[in-house]
Amino acid sequence: NAGVTQTPKFRILKIGQSMTLQCTQDMNHNYMYWYRQDPGMGLKLIYYSVGAGITDKGEVPNGYNVSRSTTEDFPLRLELAAPSQTSVYFCASTLRPETNYGYTFGSGTRLTVV
Amino acid sequence: AQSVTQLDSHVSVSEGTPVLLRCNYSSSYSPSLFWYVQHPNKGLQLLLKYTSAATLVKGINGFEAEFKKSETSFHLTKPSAHMSDAAEYFCVVTLQTGANNLFFGTGTRLTVIP
Numbered sequence: 001n002a003g004v005t006q007t008p009k010f011r012i013l014k015i016g017q018s019m020t021l022q023c024t025q026d027m028n029h030n031y032m033y034w035y036r037q038d039p040g041m042g043l044k045l046i047y048y049s050v051g052a053g054i055t056d057k058g059e060v061p062n063g064y065n066v067s068r069s070t071t072e073d074f075p076l077r078l079e080l081a082a083p084s085q086t087s088v089y090f091c092a093s094t095l096r097p098e099t100n101y102g103y104t105f106g107s108g109t110r111l112t113v114v
Numbered sequence: 115a116q117s118v119t120q121l122d123s124h125v126s127v128s129e130g131t132p133v134l135l136r137c138n139y140s141s142s143y144s145p146s147l148f149w150y151v152q153h154p155n156k157g158l159q160l161l162l163k164y165t166s167a168a169t170l171v172k173g174i175n176g177f178e179a180e181f182k183k184s185e186t187s188f189h190l191t192k193p194s195a196h197m198s199d200a201a202e203y204f205c206v207v208t209l210q211t212g213a214n215n216l217f218f219g220t221g222t223r224l225t226v227i228p
Contacts, residue, residue, distance in 0.1 A: 004157075031213055040123065042204060042218030050213045058214060090157060097213050102148065107157040 003027070006091050006106035013081040013113045021076040021109050023091030031094045032074040033103070034058075034066065036087040043090060049074055081113045118207050120219035128227045133177075133192040135222045137205030140186065147188045148206040149179055152221075158204065164188060175199070200226045 007022045025032065030051045035043035045058030049068040063085055065077040074093075078085060091106040121136040139145060147164040162173025169181045175198075179190045188205060205219040 033216075040220065042118075042220045043216075044218075045214065045216070048214055056214070092158075097208070097215050102160050102163055103216065105150075105158040108155075110155075 004091055004093055004104050004106035006089075006109050008109060009107065010110045011112070013078075013111065015081060015083065015113060017081050018077070018079050019081070019111075021078075021089055021091075021111075023074045023076065023106060024072050025074075025091075025093040025104070026072065027093065027095070027104065028071060029093035029095050029104075030071065031097050032068070033092040034064070034074070034076045035090045035092065036060065036085075037090060037108075038087050046076065046089075078111075083113050085111065086113045087111060118205050118217050118219040120203075120205050120222050122222050123220065124223045124225065126225040126227060127195045129197055130194050133190070133195045133199065133224065135190040135203050135205075135224065137188045137190065137219060138186055139188060139205070139207045141207055146208045147179075147181060148208070149173065149177070149188075149190050150204045150206060152202040152204065154201070161190070161203075195224075195226045197226050197228060200224055 004025045033048040034046040037043050044060045046064050047066040049055045052071050055066050068074050089109045092103045094103045095101050117140045119138045149161040150158040151161050152158050161177050162171045164171050164181045172178045177192045179188050181188050203222045207217045208215045
């Protein structure tokens with residue numbers, strides 16, 4: 001099915017470990033986003049990309065890195081995991097953000113750092 | 115500046131009774147407005163969107179929302195709640211321009227009592 005696919009769905013990391021959250025979309029969307037969702041809060045933007053090779057910081061980028069080598073993939077890297085990064089991470093994409101097209105979200109990655 | 119306020123963090127209704135989830139927005143521009151639903155351990159699903167055409171917007175699963183510019187509101191309603199409606203609901207405002215243009219409310223958790 002077309003959409004945004006995130007892997008893994010769940011992960012437990014120890015403090016200081018690293019990991020990459022994968023995000024792939026097959027809708028040929030140029031715009032892709034990473035959000036984190038903390039309990040009782042809305043989604044906060046970590047990084048976004050307007051196309052292959054172009055990324056930019058969102059509201060909460062510290063502790064994360066991204067790359068966008070292809071239109072389909074937008075991985076999120078955590079280099080030195082900290083308990084404050086315990087959260088649910090959502091990847092999203094859209095064809096054109098300035099229209100009313102809407103965004104497609106992945107099902108999320110639930111990360112716990114212990 | 116843009117912002118979204120969801121007036122209730124938690125709403126509880128009995129099955130078969132009406133649902134009202136309130137959302138107020140602030141935007142310097144003509145906004146586009148969305149409601150997303152998130153079921154437990156799932157991603158966000160688009161319920162409906164306001165596209166500056168009809169002010170009463172019908173969405174999936176019997177939900178609808180009315181855009182009231184004078185009140186800067188976009189409340190979500192449903193005539194009769196179903197058990198399957200229990201979820202988290204997010205009101206989202208987006209600007210007409212720019213790649214980083216989604217602003218989320220903090221969410222309203224809907225509980226449906228049998």
